[in-house]
Amino acid sequence: xxxxxxxxxxxxxxxxxxxxxxxxxxxxxxxxxxxxxxxxxxxxxxxxxxxxxxxxxxxxxxxxxxxxxxxxxxxxxxxxxxxxxxxxxxxxxxxxxxxxxxxxxxxxxxxxxxxxxxxxxxxxxxxxxxxxxxxxxxxxxxxxxxxxxxxxxxxxxxxxxxxxxxxxxxxxxxxxxxxxxxxxxxxxxxxxxxxxxxxxxxxxxxxxxxxxxxxxxxxxxxxxxxxxxxxxxxxxxxxxxxxxxxxxxxxxxxxxxxxxxxxxxxxxxxxxxxxxxxxxxxxxxxxxxxxxxxxxxxxxxxxxxxxxxxxxxxxxxxxxxxxxxxxxxxxxxxxxxxxxxxxxxxxxxxxxxxxxxxxxxxxxxxxxxxxxxxxxxxxxxxxxxxxxxxxxxxxxxxxxxxxxxxxxxxxxxxxxxxxxxxxxxxxxxxxxxxxxxxxxxxxxxxxxxxxxxxxxxxxxxxxxxxxxxxxxxxxxxxxxxxxxxxxxxxxxxxxx
Amino acid sequence: xxxxxxxxxxxxxxxxxxxxxxxxxxxxxxxxxxxxxxxxxxxxxxxxxxxxxxxxxxxxxxxxxxxxxxxxxxxxxxxxxxxxxxxxxxxxxxxxxxxxxxxxxxxxxxxxxxxxxxxxxxxxxxxxxxxxxxxxxxxxxxxxxxxxxxxxxxxxxxxxxxxxxxxxxxxxxxxxxxxxxxxxxxxxxxxxxxxxxxxxxxxxxxxxxxxxxxxxxxxxxxxxxxxxxxxxxxxxxxxxxxxxxxxxxxxxxxxxxxxxxxxxxxxxxxxxxxxxxxxxxxxxxxxxxxxxxxxxxxxxxxxxxxxxxxxxxxxxxxxxxxxxxxxxxxxxxx
Numbered sequence: 001x002x003x004x005x006x007x008x009x010x011x012x013x014x015x016x017x018x019x020x021x022x023x024x025x026x027x028x029x030x031x032x033x034x035x036x037x038x039x040x041x042x043x044x045x046x047x048x049x050x051x052x053x054x055x056x057x058x059x060x061x062x063x064x065x066x067x068x069x070x071x072x073x074x075x076x077x078x079x080x081x082x083x084x085x086x087x088x089x090x091x092x093x094x095x096x097x098x099x100x101x102x103x104x105x106x107x108x109x110x111x112x113x114x115x116x117x118x119x120x121x122x123x124x125x126x127x128x129x130x131x132x133x134x135x136x137x138x139x140x141x142x143x144x145x146x147x148x149x150x151x152x153x154x155x156x157x158x159x160x161x162x163x164x165x166x167x168x169x170x171x172x173x174x175x176x177x178x179x180x181x182x183x184x185x186x187x188x189x190x191x192x193x194x195x196x197x198x199x200x201x202x203x204x205x206x207x208x209x210x211x212x213x214x215x216x217x218x219x220x221x222x223x224x225x226x227x228x229x230x231x232x233x234x235x236x237x238x239x240x241x242x243x244x245x246x247x248x249x250x251x252x253x254x255x256x257x258x259x260x261x262x263x264x265x266x267x268x269x270x271x272x273x274x275x276x277x278x279x280x281x282x283x284x285x286x287x288x289x290x291x292x293x294x295x296x297x298x299x300x301x302x303x304x305x306x307x308x309x310x311x312x313x314x315x316x317x318x319x320x321x322x323x324x325x326x327x328x329x330x331x332x333x334x335x336x337x338x339x340x341x342x343x344x345x346x347x348x349x350x351x352x353x354x355x356x357x358x359x360x361x362x363x364x365x366x367x368x369x370x371x372x373x374x375x376x377x378x379x380x381x382x383x384x385x386x387x388x389x390x391x392x393x394x395x396x397x398x399x400x401x402x403x404x405x406x407x408x409x410x411x412x413x414x415x416x417x418x419x420x421x422x423x424x425x426x427x428x429x430x431x432x433x434x435x436x437x438x439x440x441x442x443x444x445x446x447x448x449x450x451x452x453x454x455x456x457x458x459x460x461x462x463x464x465x466x467x468x469x470x471x472x473x474x475x476x477x478x479x480x481x482x483x484x485x486x487x488x489x490x491x492x493x494x495x496x
Numbered sequence: 497x498x499x500x501x502x503x504x505x506x507x508x509x510x511x512x513x514x515x516x517x518x519x520x521x522x523x524x525x526x527x528x529x530x531x532x533x534x535x536x537x538x539x540x541x542x543x544x545x546x547x548x549x550x551x552x553x554x555x556x557x558x559x560x561x562x563x564x565x566x567x568x569x570x571x572x573x574x575x576x577x578x579x580x581x582x583x584x585x586x587x588x589x590x591x592x593x594x595x596x597x598x599x600x601x602x603x604x605x606x607x608x609x610x611x612x613x614x615x616x617x618x619x620x621x622x623x624x625x626x627x628x629x630x631x632x633x634x635x636x637x638x639x640x641x642x643x644x645x646x647x648x649x650x651x652x653x654x655x656x657x658x659x660x661x662x663x664x665x666x667x668x669x670x671x672x673x674x675x676x677x678x679x680x681x682x683x684x685x686x687x688x689x690x691x692x693x694x695x696x697x698x699x700x701x702x703x704x705x706x707x708x709x710x711x712x713x714x715x716x717x718x719x720x721x722x723x724x725x726x727x728x729x730x731x732x733x734x735x736x737x738x739x740x741x742x743x744x745x746x747x748x749x750x751x752x753x754x755x756x757x758x759x760x761x762x763x764x765x766x767x768x769x770x771x772x773x774x775x776x777x778x779x780x781x782x783x784x785x786x787x788x789x790x791x792x793x794x795x796x797x798x799x800x801x802x803x804x805x806x807x808x809x810x811x812x813x814x815x816x817x818x819x820x821x822x823x824x825x826x827x828x829x830x
Contacts, residue, residue, distance in 0.1 A: 303713060326715025340713050343706035345773060354703055355714040357696040364699040405714060 003066040005030040005193040006051075006162050011060035013046055013217075018384070018392075020046035021057070023218040026195075028162065033184060033194045035204045035225065038214035039237055039396075039424035044197055047214070048164050051195075052084040053077035064161070083160035087167050087422070089151045093140030097150055098122035100139050101157050125153040129183050144289070145176035152183060163187065164195040167422065169203055175288065175489065181207055199424055200451075201230040213237055238426040252278040252460065258413050258444040259300070259317075262309040270295050270306070270468040277413065277444045282435065284459030284476075285448040286488050292468040293448035294335055297415045300446070301325045301332045312413075326355055331406030333399070335417040335448075341402040344391030348383050351390045352376060352404040375407035379434055396427025403434060414438065416447040420454060432458050452488065456481050466491030526818065527767060527779055531786045538789060542796040548673060550792065555678035556668075558788035560736045562681045562781065564755055565762040566688050567732030569780045571621075572763050573692070574705045574725045575772025576631035580620060580638030581733040582755035586748070587646040588613045588734025593747030594649060597657030606663065609738045610731050616642060617730020618723055625722040635726075639756070646749045655747035667742025677739055681781075684732060689777045701725060705772025762787060765815050 004027045011024040021043045028034040038044045049055045051062065053071035062069050064080055071077045077084075091100050098115075101122050122135035131149040133142055139150060148168055155163045165184070169177055184207060188194055198204055204211060205225060213221040213236040221236040261275040270292040277283050285293040299306040302319025310317045312328055319325040322332070334340035343351055352375060353368030361367060369386065376386075381400045383393055390401050399419060406414055416435070420428045435458070439445050449455050455462050456476040464472045464487045472493045474484050487493055538545040564581050571578045588609045595605035616638065624634040669676045692698035703711040704721045712718045733755075741747045766783035768775025790811060794804040 301713070322713050323715040323717055332713055334713055339707070340709045343703055343710055343773070346702065346706050350699065350702075354699075354711070354716070357699060359696050359700075359717075361696040363694050364696050365693075368699075 002029070004028060004063070005032070005065060006195075007061075007063040008047065008051065009061045009063070011047060011050060012058045013043075013050060013055060014058055019217055021050070021060075021217040024060070024214060025219040025222075026212050027222070028193045028195060029209075030161075030193055031188050031191045032209045033188050033196055033207055035208035035211040036195055036197045036214065037201075037204065037211055037233060037237055039394075039426050042214040042237070042424070043217035044214055045166070046217075048084055048166065048195070048197070051077070051082055051162075051164065053082075078158050078160075081159060081161035082164070083155035083158055083162070084164040085148075085151045085155060085166060085168065089147055091139045091147060091151055091154070094138065096136050096138055097126065097133060097142070097153075098135035100150060101125055101135075101153050103154070121157075122153075125156055128156060129153045130179060130186075143176070145172055145179060148172065148180055149183065152180075152187075156187075160192065162193045162195065164197070166197045167199065168196075169198055169200055172289075177203070199422070201233050201425075204233065205230060215239060234425055237424070252281045255279050255281075256314065257311075258313060259446075260311040260314075261296075261300070262311065264296060264299050264306050264308045264310065266295065266299065266304065266306045268468075270299065270465075272296055272465070272468075272470045275463055275470060277446055279412070279442045279444050280439050281461065282439050282445040282447060282459045284455035284462040285446065285465055286452055286455050286462055286484060287448075287450075287465035288488060289450065291465040293465055294417055295468075296465070297332065297417050297446065297448060301330060301415055303332070326409070329410075329412040330415065331355070331409060331411040331413070332415045333402050333406070333417060333419055335421065337395070337398055337402060337421070338391075342390050342398060345389050347387045348372075348376070348381065348390050348393070348401055349386045351401050352408055355405050355409040372404060372408050375404040376401075378437075379404050379407065380430065394427070396423045396431065399423055399427075399431060400434070403431070407438070411443060413444045413446070416445065416449075418449055419447060420449070420451070428454075452481055452485055456484065464488050464491075527765070527782050527786070527815070530815065531782050531789070534786060534789055534793070538793045538796070541793065544796055545793065550796075552670065552673060552675055552678075554785075554788050554792050555681075556675040557792075558784050559675065559677040559681035560740055561755065561758045561762065561787075562784040563677075563684050563732050563736040563739070564729075565759040565766075565780050565784050566681075566684050566777050567729035568756075568759040569763050569766070569768055569775065569777050570688060570692070570701060570725045571631070571729045572705075572760075572768050572770060573701050573772055573775060574722050575708070575770075576621070576624065576722065576725060577635065577760070577770075578617070578620075578726060578729045578733075579632065579635040579756045580616070580642055581729060581759055582752045583639050583642035583646060584613050584616050584730050584733040585737030585740070585752040585755055586750070587616070587642050587649075587737065589737035589741035589751055590646050590649050590655060590747040590749055591734075592663075592738040593655035593657050593659065593741050596659065596663075597655060602660045602663045606735075606738055610734050613734020613737075614727045614731035617726040617728070617733070620730070621723040621726020622719075624726070625719040631726070643749075650747075650749060652749055654749070655741075659742060659745040663742045664745055667739045667744075677743070680735075680739065684735075685777050685781045688728065692776060697721070697724065702773055705774075707773070758787075761812055765812055767819060 006028040008024065008026040011021045013021040024043060024047050026047065036044050046055065050057045053074045053076050062071060069080050071080055098119050102118055119135040126133065126135065129149045129152050131146055133146050139147060168180055172180065184194055196207060208225040211223050211225055211233065212219055213233065215237060255278040257276040257278050259277040261272055264270060264272045287293050295304060298304040299308060302322050302325040305320060308318055317328065319328065338344065349368045349372050352372040356371050357364050357367060379400045381404060382397050390398060419431060423431065435445060447459060459476055462474040462476055462484060463470045464484060471491055472487050544550055564585060568578055568581060591612055592605045592609040595608055596602055620634045620638045623629060624631040666676050671679060692701060700716050700721045703716060704718055708718060737752055740751055762783040763780050764770060766775065766779030768779060787808065790808060791804060
C-alpha cells in the first residue's frame with residue numbers, strides 16, 4: 001500500500017480516573033472509508049478528539065501523508081486537513097446554510113462580506129454534497145439529514161483531506177441514510193479519507209473498506225470489511241461471542257391492562273387510539289422519524305397536553321404535567337439523554353435518586369445512597385465512585401442511571417424513547433436484559449425505537465405509527481420483519 | 497464479558513486516588529485560602545486590623561449585604577437572577593418603619609415586612625416560572641416598580657416614626673461583643689445551607705438549576721422550586737432592609753441602591769455558577785467577608801474610595817480567572 005493518508009501510532013491518553021487510550025493505532029489510506037468500532041468507553045471519541053486537536057495525547061504520534069504532525073489545537077487540526085463532524089453537529093441553527101458553510105472564512109472585500117459570492121460558492125458546495133436546499137435556507141429549519149449534508153459541506157470548504165464522521169446515522173432515519181452514504185462514497189472516490197464511526201454494524205458492512213476495532217482504549221483488530229461477518233466484528237468489540245436470546249412467547253390477553261389509550265389526539269401531530277398495554281408486556285412503537293412516537297410518549301407522560309381519553313389501571317387518567325404521571329407510577333426514559341434525562345454535572349447517586357426522594361424528606365444525600373444502592377447494583381452500573389458526575393460515564397452507563405432513577409422510584413409503567421441511541425452492542429444487550437427483567441417483574445413497558453430489529457427481538461407487541469396514527473399492530477413472534485418494515489415506510493396495511 | 501469489564505473498572509479505581517485530590521482540594525478551598533492570606537496580609541500591614549473594634553465593624557458592614565447574597569445564592573442556583581433585591585430591601589425597610597408608626601408592635605412589623613418581601617419575590621419568581629420569562633427581565637421590572645412603590649409610601653421622604661430600642665438593638669447592638677446583625681447573617685447562612693444540603697427541597701434546587709428539562713421529566717415540581725428560590729431571596733432582602741432601618745432608626749426610600757450588584761458579585765466570587773446547579777452558601781459567606789476585608793484594608797491604609805472601587809473590581813476578575821483555571825485543570829475529561 002502507498003503512504004497512508006493518516007497514521008496514529010501508539011496513542012495513550014489518560015484522564016483523572018480513567019485510561020481512555022492506551023496502545024491505540026489507526027491507519028487510513030487515501031480515498032478509503034475506514035470504520036472505527038468499539039463499545040462506548042472503548043476510546044473512540046477520545047482518539048478522534050486527539051486527532052482533531054481537542055486533546056493532546058500523553059504518548060504517541062500522528063502522521064499525515066508521511067509527515068509527522070503536531071495537532072496542538074482544533075485550528076491546527078483544520079489546517080492539517082482534518083475535519084470532524086460530531087454527532088451534535090456544530091452548526092449554528094439560526095444562521096443560513098451559506099453563513100454556516102463559510103463561517104470563519106467568508107468571501108470578503110475589505111472586511112465586508114460579499115453575500116452574492118458567498119451564496120454562489122455555497123450553491124456549488126450544496127450541489128457537491130447533493131443537497132436539495134438553498135444557500136439562504138436557515139439551518140435550524142432543515143431536516144436532520146440536510147443538516148448532516150451541510151456539516152459535510154463545511155468540511156469540504158475547509159479543504160479537509162480527512163473527514164471523521166461520528167455516528168452520522170444516530171440521528172437519521174433509515175430512508176435518510178442513502179443520501180449520506182452516496183456522498184461518503186463520492187468523497188472517497190475523489191481521494192478524501194473518511195473515518196466512519198458507527199454502532200450499526202450493517203452500515204459498517206455496507207460503507208466500509210476496512211475497520212479498526214478498539215477495546216479498552218487499545219486497537220485489537222484491523223480488518224478488511226469484505227473478509228469478515230458482523231458476528232466477527234461483535235466478537236472483536238466485546239471480546240466474546242454474543243449469546244442469541246430466545247424469548248418465551250407469552251400471553252397477556254387475560255391480564256387487566258395497565259394503560260389503555262382509547263383516544264389520544266393533538267391536532268396536526270398525533271391521533272392514536274386503541275392501544276392496550278398489559279402488565280409485563282413490552283409494547284414496541286415502530287415508525288419513521290416524525291411518525292409521532294415521541295409525541296405520544298410525551299402525551300402519556302403529561303409532558304405535552306393532549307385531548308385524551310386514557311385509562312390507567314382502569315381509571316380515567318389525564319396528566320397535566322410529568323409530576324402527575326410520576327405520582328401515578330409512570331417513568332419516562334427520554335430520547336435525548338443529555339438534554340432531558342440526566343443532570344450531567346451531578347453525581348450518579350443524586351441522579352438515580354432524583355425521582356424517589358420524598359419532598360418533605362431530610363438528609364437527601366444519605367437517603368439517596370441508601371435508596372439507590374440496590375437499583376445501581378442490579379443494573380450493574382459501572383462508575384469510579386458514586387459521587388462521580390454522571391456526565392463522565394459512558395453512554396450505556398448513563399442510560400442505566402436513567403433507568404435506575406425509575407427503578408429506585410418504582411414504576412408500573414415504563415416509557416422508553418430510543419433507549420439504545422448512542423449505546424454500543426454489549427451495553428445494548430445488557431440494557432435489554434434489564435428491561436426484560438423489569439417486565440417479568442410485572443412492569444408494563446412501552447418502547448419507541450427506529451431500529452426495527454430491536455423491536456422485533458424484544459417487544460411482545462409492535463404498533464406501527466405513520467404520520468401520527470397507529471396504523472397496524474403486529475405480533476413479532478408470527479410476523480416477519482419485512483412485513484412490518486413495509487408498513488413502517490408506506491403506512492399502508494395490505495391484506496395479510 | 498464480565499472479565500473485560502472488571503479489568504477496565506479495576507483500572508479506573510487504580511488510577512483514581514492519585515493526582516486528583518490535591519487539586520480538588522485547591523479548587524474547593526481556594527477562596528478560603530485567599531481569604532486567610534488577605535487577612536494575614538491585612539494584620540501585618542495594619543496592626544489595627546485584628547482589633548476587636550475593627551473586626552466587629554467589619555462584620556457589621558458585611559452582614560446586610562451578606563444576608564441578601566445568601567438569598568441571591570439560592571436564586572442563582574436555580575439558574576435565575578434577582579435584580580430586585582435592592583428595591584425590595586428598601587421597601588422592607590420603609591414598611592417596617594411605617595407599620596411601627598401605625599402602632600403595630602415591632603416584632604409583628606418586622607415579620608410583616610419580611611413576608612411582604614417574600615410575597616414580592618414569589619410574585620416575580622412565579623411570573624417568571626409560570627410564563628417562562630427570563631428572571632433577568634422580570635426582576636429588572638421589579639427593580640424599577642418596587643423602587644417606585646417604595647417612594648410612593650412616603651412620597652419620597654424618610655420615615656419619621658420612632659424605632660423601638662429593641663429593634664434598634666437588632667440592627668446596631670452587640671451580643672458578647674459580636675454585632676447582632678452578624679449573628680443573624682451567620683444564622684441565615686446556616687439555615688439556608690442546611691435547607692440546601694439537608695432537605696429534598698434543596699436537592700431539587702440543584703436539580704432544577706443543573707438541567708431543568710431533566711428535572712421536569714423526573715416529575716419534580718420545577719415551577720414551585722423556582723418560585724421558592726425567589727421567595728427566599730425576597731424575604732431575605734426585606735429582612736436586610738428592615739435591619740438597616742433598625743440601625744439607622746429611619747426608613748430611607750433611597751436606601752440599598754445597587755445592592756443587587758454587590759450581592760451578585762459575592763455569589764459569583766463565592767464560586768456559584770451563574771448557569772445554576774453548582775455552588776453553595778459557604779462560598780458566598782466567605783466571599784462577602786473577603787470583599788469587606790479588602791474594603792476595610794484599603795480604609796485602614798488610607799486609600800481613596802475611587803482606588804478601592806478599581807482594585808475591588810480587579811480582584812473580582814482575578815478571582816474568577818483563578819477559579820476558571822483551577823476548575824479546567826481539575827475536571828479535564830471527555
